Amino acid sequence: MKAQNISQIRKAYLFFAISVISTAFLGVLSIFCFINTATAELELIGSKTREYDKINAYQIELVGRMDTLYNYMQMLNTSEKINDVLLLNMISNKKMNYLNSLDKLPKEDSYLFRKIGNQINVFLNVDDSIRQLIIEEDLVKSDLIRCIEDNKQLARKLSIGGILNE
DSSP: OOOTTHHHHHHHHHHHHHHHHHHHHHHHHHHHHHHHHHHHHHHHHHHHHHHHHHHHHHHHHHHHHHHHHHHHHHHTTSOTTSOHHHHHHHHHHHHHHHHHHGGGSOGGGSHHHHHHHHTHHHHHHHHHHHHHHHHHHHHHHHHHHHHHHHHHHHHHHHHHTTOOOO
């Protein structure tokens, strides 16, 4: 007993088989393309991560250099035991090495470091101005104290001599 529409059934089976095979092929092709794209993206992310890590490590090194430079600048004029001329020379050398090392980074990654490095002379000038003002203030204080003492002694001498100071 054969079905009367056997040719239509065979066509339907053939259509179904081709549809299943093409769907499976399309699914495998989609997964293959996804894996290739994901692998390429992971490689790109890995290379960018290594690049960013290298820049970040170098920026951390620059922060350490700037901290050292700042600490040396803080030591200026703090003690008689410190040779300020030698310390200024060392600060100048470290500043130049710092500015030269900024060339290893792209400009957009070292903008703030360049700006701070270029302002070191301003910091030193302000520090020197403050030091000079402190010295001048100490001189004025000592002059004022001396004048007050002289005034007190003169007032005593005048009161002892019979002339009262009003």
